[in-house]
Amino acid sequence: MKHPLNWRVTLLALLVSSSAAFADSRPATAPAAATAPHVITQRPGHAGIASANFHATDAGLEVLAKGGNAFDAAIAVASTLSIVEPESSGIGGGFMAVLHRASDGKDVFIDARETAPAAVNTKDYLNKDGTPNRDTALNGPLSAGIPGEPAGLAWLSKHYGKLPLKDALTPAIRLAREGFQPDGRLINAITERQDDIKRWPASTAKYLPEGKPPVAGQVWRDPDQARTLEILGEQGADGFYRGEVGKKLVDAVRAAGGNWTAKDLESYQIKERTPITVDYRGYRVVTAPPASSGGVAVAEILNILSGYDLTKLDDAHRTHLVIEAMRRAFRDHNDYLGDPDFVKMPLDMLLSPYYAAGLRMTILADKATPSSMLPASIAVDPGMHTTHFSVIDKGGNIASITLTVNYTMGSTFVAAGTGVLLNDEMDDFALVPNKPNVYGLLGSAANAPEPGKRMLSSMTPSIVFGADRVGVIGSPGGSTIITQVLEGILAFMDGKDAQGVAAQKRFHHQYMPDRVDVEPGAFDPATADALTRMGHTLKERSPWGYMNVVTWDLKTNKLDAASDPRRESGLGKVQ
Incomplete structure (x- = not known):
């Protein structure tokens, strides 16, 4: 039926009056459960995993068979996707997760989103005429936020998993060392971004080893990322954000014109x-x-x-x-x-x-x-450039996790000696207020970049x-x-x-x-x-x-x- 009210006036009144009570914006650094926990007394007795790649699904099932739970399986799936689906996610990016723990019905959100480096400067993302510079926002080290996925995987293992982190990472490490055959989607992504990949020596060495994209049936190995995952498994988050790996990341970014510092990496924190x-x-x-x-x-x-x-x-x-x-x-x-x-x-x-x-x-x-x-x-x-997987284990634990490096192949920048393809999540900030990012989304000052700030996500x-x-x-x-x-x-x-x-x-x-x-x-x-x-x-x-x-x-x-x-x-x- 036709509405009798002047809807435009009504809407304007609603928008003008939108200075209602504001939510508490204090950091939620401690675990926080949702209201009215969903305690389900029965258990399925078997497990289900759905991911974007059969290697990743199989890795999760392998870890479950070794006695892990849904959260250990999530680590296995995510780390394997970092190897076989770098066009969509990886340890150089971040993730967001909704978890359900069966034992007490706790529902929790894990925020492993990337953050802006301390030296972030919006001028780096502007052309001389003040228009958005799409190149620096999407390509190379200036486009990369501080990765959150490695810290997130370590957090899942420490606070929710049953197995040591290194055990949950084992399938991905093995696959990276022994090799796999890239699927058509990865080959197409590398082909699409090869001109940008060629701008960075370590990226070229990894993704265009013979000067061209891999072909169907070719076996592809990733020893540098295998070693990075091994160190993460042995040392936890410190193995990525400090020490040998952290230094290589910072050195590579700064040598290519980026602005990361060791403190940026060391300061990264997971938020529950x-x-x-x-x-x-x-x-x-x-x-x-x-x-x-x-x-x-x-x-x-x-x-x-x-x-x-x-x-x-x-x-x-x-x-x-x-x-x-x-x-x-x-x-x-x-x-x-x-x-x-x-x-x-x-x-x-x-x-x-x-x-x-x-x-x-x-x-x-x-x-x-x-x-x-x-x-x-x-x-x-x-x-379209992100990935998601879903897990329920035999005990009724549940993980719903979305991971990303933002655009296809992220920044296309690989940090030499680490195998880590960095994200280009800085484009998810409102780098220029009310101008669209690569996905057509607009933003205001609420999503403007600041040191240590997380960029808004659609995950x-x-x-x-x-x-x-x-x-x-x-x-x-x-x-x-x-x-x-x-x-x-x-x-x-x-x-x-x-x-x-x-x-x-x-x-x-x-x-x-x-x-x-x-x-x-x-x-x-x-x-x-x-x-x-x-x-x-x-x-x-x-x-x-x-x-x-x-x-x-x-x-x-x-x-x-x-x-x-x-x-x-x-x-x-x-x-």
Whole structure:
């Protein structure tokens, strides 16, 4: 029905009044559990892992077979992905994780996001005319934040694992030494970035050993990274951030024009934070808090949608409401969010059902809201360069972990003698306020770079708890991560199994540009026509994201693991 209120005036009033109670921004350095722990008394008795590469899935299962738990398996999966999938993640990058410990029902968020070096200077990312310098933001050592993944793996082992860290890293070290055959996606990534790779001698030696990308069937070894992982396993986080490896990292970065110092590495700290929780349709979603923007956006969207009975709507009107909720959540994403240790954010407001109710009043039942009616901006296409894996072990411990080096092959800069490919996460800061990053996301002063600050992320690892089912969901995909995870959660709540959730056709709206990106086949012609008549601009784009899902049916006590069929099926395994 037509809404009787002047929705533009209502929305303006809501935005002006958004100086509501601000969330506590003090650092959460101690473990912090979510409210109302999810204590599940039964145990599955078997395990499931879904990752983006069969070597990584097998590494996790190997560690479980040796007596490790889900968190040891997570270390094995992540470190193996660093070897076989460097285009998406690695120990030169970072990760965000939502964990569930079965023994006490504790849910916790591990923030192993990269941080800005102390000498960060926004002038390094500007051209002489004041426009963004995309080269320094995306390529070479100036684009790299201080890595968080090695510290995160050591933290998982010390605080949550059962095995010594070196045992959990053994499969990755062995694979790096003995060699593996790069898959087509890695070969294509190296081919795509080879001109940038050639700018750095150690990168060329590693990724273009004969002056050209590897070919299918070629065995590729990574002895330098194997040695770095060995030192990490023997010495813990200090083995990466101090001593031999730390010195090589700093020396390589500074020799190539970067600004890291030994103190930057030595000062890096893991943060344990309270996850965001939101109840929707009888399920509880446990997801990522800032410095991720994803959990806030997912919670805000679900809160908006909670005012509708989507099951009674046709596909077009249901999709219309989801798009409108996405639009509003991404507007807030751009304006408010950043590192909680540096900025105050109105999380009480953004996560409030009352705020969601106010936003719901601005949505017309059969007409799109032009994004130009909200604060205007510009953006570009989102990207796909991250990875996610999901784990449930036989004891009911759960790990939902998303890892990244940002853009494809990160900075393309390898620190000589370490085998470590550095991230290019500095581009995830608002290096130039209200100018889009490589994924088209905008930012304000809340996400401006500062020494030691974490850049905002779209990573949205999530766990969904229901009365009869549990789902572990996450995906790569730049800014589309948030909407992919949202749609995966909705598909899970609709009763789809792990494969159905991973294969769910996708659509995406991120406020600006004002369009709906649509995967081919997502809408039937009638739905697409109805959405167009409502005022939505649809743009078909190739499939995106590589979701990895594990589900647990509590009634049958059966686990199901599935990888995204858009890439390669069969990567999710149950043991």
